[in-house]
Amino acid sequence: MTYFKYHLFFCLNQRENGDDCCAQHNAQGLFEHAKIRCKEMGLSGAGKVRINKAGCLDRCAHGPVMVVYPEGVWYTAVDKSDIDEIIDQHFVQGQVVERLRIE
Secondary structure (H helix, E strand, C coil), X not given: CCCCCEEEEEECCCCCCCCCCHXXXXXXXXXXXXXXXXXXXXXXXXXCEEXXXXXXXXXXXXXXXXXXXXXXXXXXXXXXXXXXXXXXXXXXCCCCCHHHEEC
């Protein structure tokens, strides 16, 4: 058994050379929103959900990107409503959000 039911890693990478990266697409703001929303919903903590920062996840073309473990499901998100949908469907209902999934 794992310590967290779900572990969400957000790429917050900033490329020094100016190439496209998750940081240029509000990854930090979406990360902060996810942390706050999970806490407000009582989803944070042992046996529940952990939201973590990550360096480059090497999927820059889809940015901002995140990955949920233990399933290894990759997501992209454009705005806070996308993050809310991932939290509501994946973390609460246990269903992958196919429209935001990256293969």
